[in-house]
Structure formats: C-alpha cells, structure tokens
Amino acid sequence: MPNQPITTDPPPLYYLDNFQQALDWLQTRYADLLTAQERDFMRQFVLLPVSSRALLVRLIMRKGPHFRSDRLRYPEIGCIPTAAGPLLELDWLSDSQPLDAEQLGQLLRRDELAALLPAAAARSGRRKPELIAELAATQPQPRPFSQWCPGHTASLFTLLIGELCETLRLMFFGNLGQGWEEFVLAQLGIFRYEQVELGPDSRGFHCREDIECYRHLHRCRQALDEGMAAGEVAELLGEQRPDNPWLASRLARLQFSLARQLEREEQLEAALALYQRSGWRGARQRQIRILEKRRDHVRAHALVQQALAEPEDDAEMQLVLRAERRLARQLGLPPRAVAGKADSPRFDLVLPGPHPLGVELAVREHLSSDQAPVYYVENSLITGLFGLLCWEAIFAPLPGAFFHPFHSAPADLHSPDFHSRRRQAFDRCLARLESDSYRQHLRHIWRHKQGIQTPFVNWALLSEELLEMALHCLPARHLQLWCQRLLADLRAHRTGMPDLIQFWPQQQRYRMIEVKGPGDRLQDNQRRWLDYCARHQMPVEVCYVQWTR
Incomplete structure (x- = not known):
C-alpha cells in the first residue's frame, strides 16, 4: 500500500479509493476471520454505482448515524437521493428510521425545533435543550423524520451498517x-510513517474471539471514562x-485502572483482588499500600520481600x-541496610522573575553563552538519540508489531518482552557505539527519516545544530548507558530526565541541569534519573531558583 505524499490536491474520490484499498487489505489478511455478513458487504460494495459507494464512504467517515440530505453536499457524488437509492435497497441506509425527541433535537436548528411547538414556546426565547425537553414531554413516541417534520425539504438517512464498518476499521x-x-x-504528507515490510500475517487479531475481546475491553474502558x-x-468486564x-496487556492495564479507582473509592478489598489479577506494572506496590492501610x-x-528479591523496575x-x-x-x-546514594551537585540562582516562559527558560537564558550554549531538552534529547541509533530495531517487522501502514510505533512497544524479542537487533545498534561510525549513522537516519512519526524523536526539537553539538560533546559510553536504561523500561524511563x-x-x-523553581522539589522519577547519572559519573547538577522581589 503506497505511502508516498502527493504534491497536488487529492483526486475527487480519494476517500473511495482508500476505503477500497482497506477492503482489499482485509480480504488478503483476514479472509479466515471475516463473517458471512462482512464478506457479502465487500462483494456487494464493489457492484454498486460509483456515486453510491462514494456516498456510503462519506457517511461512514462522518459522525452519525443520522444525516440530513440538505447537509450532504459533495459535488463529486452529484444527486444525493439518486446515490442513496441502491443503499436503501440493500438496507444499508434507511430513510424511515424512528427518532425520539432527543435524537431529532440534535438534527434541527433552534428555529426548526421551535416550529414544532406551540407558538408560546416558540416565542419564549428558551434555549434549545429546554425546547427538546418540552417536545419530549408532549410527544414521547419515536417517529420517522418525515412525520416529525412534514413538508420539510430535507430527507433523513440513517446508516444501518455502522457496527459492521466499525469492525472492519478495527480489524484494519x-x-x-x-x-x-x-x-x-499520509497522502498529503501531513503525517509520514515508516514503511515497514508487511506480509500476509501482519495482523493484530488471530481469531474472531480476539476481535470480540478487544471490543469488550473498549466498551469497559469507555464506561469507566464516562x-x-x-x-x-x-462486573461488566467479567473473567477475561x-x-x-497484546490483548492480555490491554486487559491488565484496564484492570489496574479499575483497581486504582476502587482504591480511591475506599473499596480496598475489591481493589486488592483486582490488583492481584492484573499483574500490571505497579500493581504489587499498590497491594503493599492497601495492606499497610488495613494494618x-x-x-x-x-x-x-518478594519485590526486593525480584523488583520489576x-x-x-x-x-x-x-x-x-x-x-x-x-x-x-x-x-534493611541501604547503600548510600551519590547526590548530584547543587547550585542556586537568584534571577529576575517570574519569567514569562517558565523557570527553565530563565535559567537557560542566564547560563547560555556562545562558548557554552544551553538547550532546553527535557525528555527529548536522550530519547531522540536513542530513537535514531536504534531505528531499525524499533521498526523491525516482527509478528504482532505492525498491522497496517500507519503505525507510529510498534503495537508491543510497552509490552514486557519488547526488548527481549528484539535483543539481537538492539545489540547490533548499540554495537555501533564501539567505533566512530555511530555518528555518521545517526546523521544519516536524521536526514533520511526526517518527519516520520516515531515515539522517540521530537523532530522540532532535535535540530541539526543540537544533534551535531550532542555528537561532538557526548561520550559514546554515556549514550550507551542511557540507551540501556531506556530499554529496561521504555514507558517509565522516558520521563524524569x-x-x-x-x-x-x-x-x-x-553537563545536564535539572531546574527547580521556588517551592518545587524533585519527583521520584527525576531522583531515579539523577541517581543513575551520578552512579555512572555523568555530569548532572540540580539548579534551585529564587526570584528577585
């Protein structure tokens, strides 16, 4: 599937071509998982007139499922009722779907809604939600749009296959x-993606049960968020x-989120049980806190003692x-006797302020000079150098890592076995640091991958000037140590720098500088990075700032 940006406006039916490419992709990679209804849809879709296919894809891509015909204006499709005809015959669209007052209210302007109520209500100046409530109270029974609004110039189309199309989107x-x-x-070049080699087995779901499991987890996550x-x-989640x-990892993360919320609600017994089932990073530590709270x-x-014997991180x-x-x-x-930690050197500054752009920028402006420039790089420089150095390992086409051409990161990026599955590839990348060849390699990746979506490289921050300065001044041994720490836990260790x-x-x-403004203090993840750097003799200092009055 091509991923080359186009330099002119896309062709009128670009969205239809894209949708057909996705259907072809699914038929190649998911033929064994498609239901009879999904196969029939794909077969019938290609037989429809172009205008009908284009209209259907337009509706699939819009927020629905109800659409007023007078708000569907697509010159490349032409007459909307004509294009809708074959879709109505297939029962993919309906023009007689019953609506309740709330659904109708989302489709009408205030003046159109007021026209359905007695004159006094129309003149009252009440807001739209109040008019909807009155309409619901006086006319509670659902009815088709044509009966709610007889004589209206618009028709109403309802997409009836939204669930099917959402499943196809999920599979793709x-x-x-x-x-x-x-x-x-991607075609317009707004987003660029690494072109990973994808074979027929490049898919996220291995059986129909996987698809249903994902959708169930998604519904439960939505319910919690709402x-x-x-x-x-x-209780809704049940025993999954x-x-x-990949799905087991999503389940563990959801169970952890649920347990955390139960803990906040003081439902400690239920939270403890769910933490035990989850196994997500941090679950054991939360169990300890609950057991302490319960004495x-x-x-x-x-x-x-278990955690001290085998800490997860x-x-x-x-x-x-x-x-x-x-x-x-x-x-x-x-x-327990605890080994002493190497404290990072501290220095204090009193600066005019508060600075309008923050305390970090104030320190940068104060310290920076032509002979010793200072850059604001929080969590971006080290991760960026790691992303460049290890590009080929990060985007290695392993089974279950990439399903389609629009991945900005491997699907298993935060899985516990992410590094172990790619150990040899990462070892090859880090081995470049044993000679000066790594500098040329990083320059090459920076130039040729510029702008491609990646979880590690902030292209706007990692300028060529900053890259060259880093390659000139940072020892290869320090870069190796940072990469090794990141690989130990990519989720946790990419912050706190x-x-x-x-x-x-x-x-x-x-030297690296952690900046703390008045009243601010070091966070745990920052302390861990500072301790790591200090233990490996990396130059890092903590700057405490006070403002002049």
Whole structure:
C-alpha cells in the first residue's frame, strides 16, 4: 500500500479509493476471520454505482448515524437521493428510521425545533435543550423524520451498517483510535510513517474471539471514562483471559485502572483482588499500600520481600525500600541496610522573575553563552538519540508489531518482552557505539527519516545544530548507558530526565541541569534519573531558583 505524499490536491474520490484499498487489505489478511455478513458487504460494495459507494464512504467517515440530505453536499457524488437509492435497497441506509425527541433535537436548528411547538414556546426565547425537553414531554413516541417534520425539504438517512464498518476499521488498524482519515493525511504528507515490510500475517487479531475481546475491553474502558462506578465496570468486564499477548496487556492495564479507582473509592478489598489479577506494572506496590492501610503488616512485609528479591523496575525498588522501613518499625524488625546514594551537585540562582516562559527558560537564558550554549531538552534529547541509533530495531517487522501502514510505533512497544524479542537487533545498534561510525549513522537516519512519526524523536526539537553539538560533546559510553536504561523500561524511563543541557564544544564536554523553581522539589522519577547519572559519573547538577522581589 503506497505511502508516498502527493504534491497536488487529492483526486475527487480519494476517500473511495482508500476505503477500497482497506477492503482489499482485509480480504488478503483476514479472509479466515471475516463473517458471512462482512464478506457479502465487500462483494456487494464493489457492484454498486460509483456515486453510491462514494456516498456510503462519506457517511461512514462522518459522525452519525443520522444525516440530513440538505447537509450532504459533495459535488463529486452529484444527486444525493439518486446515490442513496441502491443503499436503501440493500438496507444499508434507511430513510424511515424512528427518532425520539432527543435524537431529532440534535438534527434541527433552534428555529426548526421551535416550529414544532406551540407558538408560546416558540416565542419564549428558551434555549434549545429546554425546547427538546418540552417536545419530549408532549410527544414521547419515536417517529420517522418525515412525520416529525412534514413538508420539510430535507430527507433523513440513517446508516444501518455502522457496527459492521466499525469492525472492519478495527480489524484494519488493530485499534479504534485511528480512522480512515489516516490515508489522506499520509497522502498529503501531513503525517509520514515508516514503511515497514508487511506480509500476509501482519495482523493484530488471530481469531474472531480476539476481535470480540478487544471490543469488550473498549466498551469497559469507555464506561469507566464516562463515569460508571468502577465496581460496575469490573462486573461488566467479567473473567477475561485472552491468549493474544497484546490483548492480555490491554486487559491488565484496564484492570489496574479499575483497581486504582476502587482504591480511591475506599473499596480496598475489591481493589486488592483486582490488583492481584492484573499483574500490571505497579500493581504489587499498590497491594503493599492497601495492606499497610488495613494494618495487615505481615502480608505487606511478605510482598515487600518478594519485590526486593525480584523488583520489576527501579521505580518499584525505590517505593518498596520505603515501605520496608515503615513495616520494619511496625513489626519490630531491624531495617534493611541501604547503600548510600551519590547526590548530584547543587547550585542556586537568584534571577529576575517570574519569567514569562517558565523557570527553565530563565535559567537557560542566564547560563547560555556562545562558548557554552544551553538547550532546553527535557525528555527529548536522550530519547531522540536513542530513537535514531536504534531505528531499525524499533521498526523491525516482527509478528504482532505492525498491522497496517500507519503505525507510529510498534503495537508491543510497552509490552514486557519488547526488548527481549528484539535483543539481537538492539545489540547490533548499540554495537555501533564501539567505533566512530555511530555518528555518521545517526546523521544519516536524521536526514533520511526526517518527519516520520516515531515515539522517540521530537523532530522540532532535535535540530541539526543540537544533534551535531550532542555528537561532538557526548561520550559514546554515556549514550550507551542511557540507551540501556531506556530499554529496561521504555514507558517509565522516558520521563524524569534533566531539563537543560549545556555544552562546552572546545573542551568536548557537557553537563545536564535539572531546574527547580521556588517551592518545587524533585519527583521520584527525576531522583531515579539523577541517581543513575551520578552512579555512572555523568555530569548532572540540580539548579534551585529564587526570584528577585
């Protein structure tokens, strides 16, 4: 499927061509999973007149399912009622779908709505929601648009196959967060994507049950986001045990979110049970907190010992060490000896302010000079260099990583086995740091991949000037250490990095600076990065700022 940007306006029926490409893609890769209804849809779709196919795709791409004909203006389609005729015959559209007053109110202007009510209501100046409420009270029975608005010049079309089309979209993208507009955004060059080699087995779902599981998880996530009580959502979720590792990861994350909400609502027993089932990163530490809160110190201490023996990451280690000291006091046990940490050097500044662009920019302006420029790089420079150096490993065409041409990142990016599945590829990338060839490689990737969507490179920030300064002043050993830390936990370790970096090109050296304004203090993820840098003798300092009065 081509992913080359076009330099002129897209052809009039670009969206129809894109939709047909997606259907062809699905028939190639998902033929064994398509239902009889989906296969019939694809077969009948290509037999329709071009105008009917174009109208259907336009409606699929719009927010529906109800559409007024007088608001459908597409010169390339022509007469809308004529184009709708074959779709009505197939029962893909309806022109007689019953609407209640609320649905009707979303389709009418205020004056059109007022015309359906007694004259007094129309002249009252009430807002549209109030008019809808009155219409619902006086005429509660659903009826077709033509009966609500007899004599109206517009017809109403209702899309009846929205669920089917949404399933096809889910199968193509592997998620419901992306839409058909991805095609034209890529064609126009607004978004560019890495062209990963995709074979017939490049798909996110392996059986029909995977598709239904995804949709169920999506509905539960929506219900939680829309305010449904966490206990009710947990009951709705039920006992899901997907075999698909990607779906199992989504389930674990949802269970963690539900447990977190239950914990906030003080439903500690239910939260504890759901954390135990989840296994998502951080779930064990939350169990410890709940057991402490319930004064079940013995069980909490046992979990702490498990975590200390095999911590899932350094974030958990940091938290359980604190818990271990608290629990040791409660249980009358000797506290664990903790190795001292290397503190990062500190310096203080008093600057005019507050600065309109923030404390970090104030420090940058104060410290920067021609001989020692300072750049604002928070969480972007190190991740950007990692993204350039390890580009081929990140975009390796592994099964289950890429399903379609519009991925900005592998689908398993945050899975626990992301690194292990690509270990050899990452080892090859990091091996470049053993010679000066890595500098030329990073320059090559920066030039040839410029603007391509990636989870690691901020193209707007990583200018050629900053890249060259970093390649000149940063030791390869430090870049290797940063990459190794990122690979240990890509989700957690890509944040908390120092705000600024200062270079001394003539001495070929640098320092990173974490900036703290008045009343601000170091966060846990920042402390972990600072400690890592200090342990490996990387130059990093903490700057505390006070404003002049």
